[in-house]
Amino acid sequence: MNWTAGILGILLIVIGVLNAVGGVLGLVGGLMVDKKNVTAGVLMIVSVGISLLLSGNWLTMILCTLGGIFALVKEKPPVSPLLQPPVQ
Helix, strand or coil: CCHHHHHHHHHHHHHHHHHHHHHHHHHHHHHCCCCCHHHHHHHHHHHHHHHHHHCCCHHHHHHHHHHHHHHHCCCCCCCCCCCCCCCC
């Protein structure tokens, strides 16, 4: 076994670990959307960046991008209906 096989093996392990970290970040971001939506959105966008740089997993990138954008958008508070005076 030569030294290039050892370096390639270590490189593949590092890529696999970083992909797992990106997946965990996306999962944690998806689970905490109700409590802290801005933090969840940022975690999901970071997960997209890690996935883009390392593996190019398109399905994960699309889903986490959409989830991160929707998490960053603030929900509008419900507006009470306008009461109109009775017609005479």
